[in-house]
Amino acid sequence: MIINARINVRFKSGVLDPQGTAIKGALKHLGFDGVEDVRVGKLIEIKLDAASKEDAEGQIKDMCEKLLANPVIEDYSFELS
Amino acid sequence: MKCAVIMFPGSNCDVDCYHACRDVLGQPTEYVFHKEKFSSVDFDLIVLPGGFSYGDYLRAGAIARFSPAMESVIKAAEAGKLILGICNGFQILLEAKLLPGAMKRNRDLKFHCHDVFLRVENNNTPFTGLYKKGEIIKVPIAHGEGNYFADRDTMEKLKARGGVVFTYCDRDGNVTEEANPNGSVENIAGIVSEQGNVLGMMPHPERCAEDILGNTDGRRVFESILQYVEGSVAHGR
Incomplete structure (x- = not known):
């Protein structure tokens, strides 16, 4: 079965995000005074041929741990459809 | 001393590193393509170049x-061979978990290409034996992602074992926030592994290793390695 995975990778809380900080400054400059924090992440979409949804979940988790996220600085989450 | 320089697709300091090992040090040096594997006994020093x-x-x-050559590099590191990762090479060593921590985009999101001053924090490594502890040297940097990060626990362990080898400082050797070009925790510019045989550094010693380049402060990184390896042979280590 073909499974579509949407994976979100973002900096862990507590890790300063240089891009987010720059974007926050730009938004404030544009007059969006209420902006308190900006975090920039990555969206990775994968189309996967898997035996079952459980199989896909296991494979995607493995991909995140091995390559897609760096556990030293990043967290990940994903949804399958 | 047998040297290898790994060529990845996109490496651009491989020729400079090859030149530093072969012509400046006068040692037999080979390029290893990223698709090639090699044996741990093939080389004494393996350089992962910038790019x-x-x-x-x-x-x-x-x-x-995850390239085939890196499988061999990891085995060589486990066998105690010397691994020197410069700039992108340092980033690869972090991703391969041969060194602790990770790199983020520079704090100001700019690519920094200029000389920096470094303080030699640890000269008791195979890579820095010919420097004095606390010596201030000038070495160029050229990177957009050199913002070293490690959590508090990792930092404490790293510092306790003398893992911090180079820090960014001003010309007088003060390790200040202003002298930090990229936002690295505690101004870290270079670290060494627990076993002492793997060094990663963002500055480029190969770009300041000859008189003709106007600066020779980086040459002793290569000369220290040679002295260490020849000493090891002499002492049967």
């Missing part, structure tokens, strides 16, 4: 880390 391996896609060094 933009695999276009820095995903994260700098993240894809290069």
